[in-house]
Amino acid sequence: xxxxxxxxxxxxxxxxxxxxxxxxxxxxxxxxxxxxxxxxxxxxxxxxxxxxxxxxxxxxxxxxxxxxxxxxxxxxxxxxxxxxxxxxxxxxxxxxxxxxxxxxxxxxxxxxxxxxxxxxxxxxxxxxxxxxxxxxxxxxxxxxxxxxxxxxxxxxxxxxxxxxxxxxxxxxxxxxxxxxxxxxxxxxxxxxxxxxxxxxxxxxxxxxxxxxxxxxxxxxxxxxxxxxxxxxxxxxxxxxxxxxxxxxxxxxxxxxxxxxxxxxxxxxxxxxxxxxxxxxxxxxxxxxxxxxxxxxxxxxxxxxxxxxxxxxxxxxxxxxxxxxxxxxxxxxxxxxxxxxxxxxxxxxxxxxxxxxxxxxxxxxxxxxxxxxxxxxxxxxxxxxxxxxxxxxxxx
Numbered sequence: 001x002x003x004x005x006x007x008x009x010x011x012x013x014x015x016x017x018x019x020x021x022x023x024x025x026x027x028x029x030x031x032x033x034x035x036x037x038x039x040x041x042x043x044x045x046x047x048x049x050x051x052x053x054x055x056x057x058x059x060x061x062x063x064x065x066x067x068x069x070x071x072x073x074x075x076x077x078x079x080x081x082x083x084x085x086x087x088x089x090x091x092x093x094x095x096x097x098x099x100x101x102x103x104x105x106x107x108x109x110x111x112x113x114x115x116x117x118x119x120x121x122x123x124x125x126x127x128x129x130x131x132x133x134x135x136x137x138x139x140x141x142x143x144x145x146x147x148x149x150x151x152x153x154x155x156x157x158x159x160x161x162x163x164x165x166x167x168x169x170x171x172x173x174x175x176x177x178x179x180x181x182x183x184x185x186x187x188x189x190x191x192x193x194x195x196x197x198x199x200x201x202x203x204x205x206x207x208x209x210x211x212x213x214x215x216x217x218x219x220x221x222x223x224x225x226x227x228x229x230x231x232x233x234x235x236x237x238x239x240x241x242x243x244x245x246x247x248x249x250x251x252x253x254x255x256x257x258x259x260x261x262x263x264x265x266x267x268x269x270x271x272x273x274x275x276x277x278x279x280x281x282x283x284x285x286x287x288x289x290x291x292x293x294x295x296x297x298x299x300x301x302x303x304x305x306x307x308x309x310x311x312x313x314x315x316x317x318x319x320x321x322x323x324x325x326x327x328x329x330x331x332x333x334x335x336x337x338x339x340x341x342x343x344x345x346x347x348x349x350x351x352x353x354x355x356x357x358x359x360x361x362x363x364x365x366x367x368x369x370x371x372x373x374x375x376x377x378x379x380x381x382x383x384x385x386x387x388x389x390x391x392x393x394x395x
Contacts, residue, residue, distance in 0.1 A: 136372035160308035165190035174208035180228035199379035210242025246391035255321035257314025265314035275323030286366035333376035361385035
């Protein structure tokens, strides 16, 4: 069990980022005015000096060389101990004219940042939450994950699993630009999820798509963009705007769709009308009138996947977060039974034998499709019920 709480927060805000000429933005008008003491803060200041001027922060988020100190009017962002910028929060007047999405309200189509080619329909904005609970009580039927709590800032998550068609498009580009994969990827059809790709392939593919679309890749090895080989010391730049795998906490937050306290994104039971999984009589949570593999997609030849978006979405507009194929996450499985946050400074995040997979699949039972269910596979493993979903850092 992870001790204390975990925090995962993005390092950038849209519209309100102050450039190095701080006075220019503070002079922009009353809606973005800052107190006099914050105007005394200048780029290059040491963290201790900023704290002397502004006082102790209300919160602190830190990732590797980047830290954010949170205050009433914004956040001081430090890189290597020096102030890089101060992010101003909008005033109450600005908020009244442009309200933020409530923490648990579905957000079905947020506009992408100006520097991202992301299509609105492909990735959904998942709202931040100051109090996120992941995992399940140990007395829940079929469960044993334990419960952990923390905070999440807003991020973006793929509305569906990466399809074979999209995989092939990026794969073809990548193999002509220095990328080497262990597996070419398989799929039952263009709109079916790609499968039989290992964790290394998935991470490299994320980098390839980022580079193909002109975005900064997230994953590096020894400071270089990760394009080939099997490396367990892959580092993630959480501030990069490229594509990546979701953290385990992000995946579960998105999979719940805003619904708390239920084993599935829609409620307490599951049927073949909800998801593509293998139903069995007497299985916990299983209320399906049909048994075995899904009757619409079962075939003599594996896999029995379904085209993405074949079932109703959850409250955030995400499809197939239960069933179809298991999905790779960033995290190592960890040394406890609770979800481990993707914060590299935590002692729990030492390389382990397995990476986390989530979501259940067509091959396994109802219990495996619970939003809290945790599975794990060695990062070099590939099989016909394992794929992935994209995530992207963003406000």
